Amino acid sequence: MGAHGPAKGLSRWLFTTNHKDIGSMYLWFSFAMFLLGGSFAMIIRAELFQPGLQIVEPEFFNQMTTMHGLVMVFGAIMPAFVGLANWMIPLMIGAPDMALPRMNNWSFWILPPAFALLASTLFMEGGGPNFGWTFYAPLSTTYAPPSVTYFIFGVHIMGLSSIMGAINIIATIVNMRAPGMTYMKMPLFVWTWLITAFLLVAVMPVLAGAVTMMLMDIHFGTSFFSAAGGGDPVLFQHVFWFFGHPEVYIIILPGFGVVSQIIPTFSRKPLFGYDSMVYATASIAFLSFIVWAHHMYTVGMPIAGELFFMYATMLIAVPTAAKVFNWITTMFKGSLTFETPMLFSIAFVFLFTVGGFSGLMLAIAPADFQYHDTYFVVAHFHYTMVAGAIFSMSAAVYYWLPKWTGKMYNETMGKTHFWVSFVGFNLTFFPQHFVGLAGMPRRIPDYNLMFADFNMMSSIGAFIYGASQLLFLFNVVRTITHGEKIDDPKVWDGAHGLEWTVPTPAPYHTFTTPPEVKESEAHG
Amino acid sequence: MYSQAKRLSQLALSPVLLALTLFSSGAWASNGQRWETNMTTSVTEVGQKIYDLHMLVFWICVIVGVVVFGFLFYSVFAFRKSQGAKASNFHENTTLEVAWTIVPFLILVVMAWPATTTLIEIYDTDDADIDILVTGYQWKWKYEYIIPEGDNISFFSNLLTDKSEIYNTAEKGSNYLLEVDEPMVIPVDKKIRFLITANDVLHAWWVPALAVKKDAIPGFINESWTRAEETGVYRGQCAELCGRDHGYMPIVVNVVEQAEYDQWLAGKQAEAAEIKQLMAQTFSMDELMQRGKAVYTRSCVACHGANGEGGVGKPIAGSPIATGGVSEHIGLMINGVPGSAMQAFGGQLNDVELAAVVTYSRNAFGNNMGDKVQPIDIYNFKKGQ
Secondary structure, eight states: OOTTSOOOSHHHHHHOOOHHHHHHHHHHHHHHHHHHHHHHHHHHHHHTTSSSOOSSOHHHHHHHHHHHHHIIIIIIIHHHHHHHHHHHHHHHHTOSSOSOHHHHHHHHHTHHHHHHHHHHGGGSTTOSOOSTTTTOTTTTTTTSOTTHHHHHHHHHHHHHHHHHHHHHHHHHHHHOOOTTOOGGGSOHHHHHHHHHHHHHHHHHHHHHHHHHHHHHHHHSOOOSSOGGGTOOHHHHHHHHHHHHHHHHHHHHHHHHHHHHHHHHHHHTSOOTTHHHHHHHHHHHHHHGGGOGGGGGGGGOOOHHHHHHHHHHHHHTHHHHHHHHHHHHHHHTTSOBOOOHHHHHHHHHHHHHHHHHHHHHHHHSHHHHHHHTTBHHHHHHHHHHIIIIIIHHHHHHHHHHHHHHHSEEOOHHHHHHHHHHHHHHHHHHHHHHHHHHHHTOBSSOSOOOGGGHHHHHHHHHHHHHHHHHHHHHHHHHHHHHHHOEEOOOTTSSTTOOSGGGTSOSSOOSSOOSSOOOOOGGGTTO | OHHHHHHHHHHHHHHHHHHHTGGGGGGTTTOTTTTOOSOOOOSSHHHHHHHHHHHHHHHHHHHHHHHHHHHHHHHHHHTBGGGTOOOOOOOOOHHHHHHHHHHHHHHHHHHHHHHHHHHHHHTOOOSOSEEEEEEEETTEEEEEEEOSSSOOEEEEEOBOOOHHHHTTSSOOOTTTTSOBSSOEEEETTSOEEEEEEESSSOEEEEEGGGTEEEEEOBTOOEEEEEOOOSOEEEEEEEOSOOSTTGGGOEEEEEEEOHHHHHHHHHHHHHHHHHHHHHHTOOOOHHHHHHHHHHHHHHHTHHHHOTTSOOSSSOOOTTOTTTTSOHHHHHHHHHHOOTTSSOOOGGGTSOHHHHHHHHHHHHHSTTOOOOOOOOHHHHHHHHHHO
């Protein structure tokens, strides 16, 4: 066991402070959660395959919708991007490791117990959380199953993990950049993560506050959210969405960063409008704090509030549109090839924009009275979450997997994964726009016959999309075990950035002496 | 005019739709309603404005989408390396950046104007002809008509669809899950103000054709309004997750001519007067059992089972409550068990119904307690607590 190599056996993973090991653990953990949350989605879609109750009872159905949302948001997407940050940020800024390596270990290792706790509620008396991933009081307090206390504790631990992860990322980016790596030379992935980390530090404590107030209402006789005791159920929603809206940008901003790395590489052309990309990301982050009540247009706010939140929400379209134009202009007059990461990135730009359009429609408060809490909303946020976060994450894995493992994935299988995902995804979620507009509320286990055809289509799409992820898993595992070895540090001929200057596969320790940042490597 | 806008929108969506439904294109033409792809058209002026606003924003998105995606696909196809494309090196253009910040902003202003005027109209709940208090319960709606000169009229509206249809042992009707035992009735061309609240958890009262969706929040009263311009039956559902049977609390509103409404209201008032009279009566065991069975079938059977064997709720057959003290039993019925599925029925059933159902559950299912509870007992209990 040399001083410079990893320890052997289980202790390597338990005690590791190495950003690459911890990054890998985050990635595997999040993929396991992705499969778990995905299997909940399969149960939901199986029940909704036809009208009537066939497979599960409404009570269990509600647990499935709740757990699907919680596991995907907190277990799959967020840890996946933290894992990516762990792996890539030190490599991109020329740092030997994260700034706070021991805390890094702790941030990861409290996650598995948190999710074990959350998943165990499904086996408890009264069942698991059944109040939706937004857990509105008083359904989640006075009327909740007893397991809600475990849910609250689980959310506390997840929040702690996220806050520590975010502090670590901020500390790393601020303090550990190689000489010459000024802020405006950082790759965009690093920029989007820096902004994301500030959002996390700002809003995760608010979430912790919300669940703590729930805990007090349930066990200690307070009435924060109970009108009967002088409290206010709407207060819960304000607090929740003050966390929840920045949260959706926490989920998507690192994805913006990923495609901003990949599109230039496969266009063989620098990112267009780097500065404006940074400013647009910062503007989106700022706006995310002042739009939360657009999730609450129907709670009966005064009209002044309604108008303020409508205008502010519409404004988000401006910086978001600028980003989309920049990505497309990057491809314009480039020299494009379509490896799997590029396919996922182009699909990201296309589908995320579709989600942006439905988002703009939802921003219009009077129209939202018809859209609110219908499948139109479900379609909208899956276009942004799945085609946004999951597609960009898939792109990232294919893009950096050769650097991580020193082996090339199977391109045919990767492209198959992409096309099957693309078709399955659209077949699942596009028809949901239609049933939502036609009047189908979300979170119902059963529906009128007029919604039957599109729901069946949606379920078939979901099964296809779900199956394609197994192909993804197989491809990644096969790459690690049987992949074709490569040793070109650059891997992709159009790639730029410090991560492509270290050997392939990336050694256990990199940049033990700071690299020299050349002008040509700036911006990644 | 409504149908034209609708046809236009279907035209717009149909290419996408067709692409998606190639594998089942045979079914496409057979049933228009089943393949509905657009927002329900409204029978109110405000609803029509909402619909037009929806279509305006939709079309703007379509036009922007054609331009942006055209640019995207052109770039992808025209600059393929396999076709010998050589990469340029430009990466900045301030004029362009400023232009694509300002143009979207101006487009947003175009949308914001009609959105603002429509919103102001939606918020104008003044000068209503009729006020109806809508209260959400797990999992039914209560409608209380506020009658300024006389007693209010109130009733519950429950899901009518039979379990056999839900569990696929009987064929599903065309109003599956969208039918109720007693619909709300309102007159045409009158401004109806809804005062919306909830008794337990959050609910949301939504009827797409009336363009009303408002959260029902315990402890708060929200306002909304409608003025239906066409008679007809309009259906909706609860739109806020409210627990187990969230998917099973539909809303049905009958919009009728004024004369028919007056007649309906008079009928309800006569019914109320009759119940008031019944409250003062003493009933025989047979009468109580008969009435009690009817109440049990309507309000208790879902949780406690047809033979009192229990289910979600505890068994009634041989239960310590139904075979214990009468006043504890009455208290349980009136106040429910907080934090459990057992609701407080004191405000949901009238004194005659409460007396009957308590008597019934003490004497049915082999409980045979032999005691009778009269409406006056319920009245006295409520007065005493």
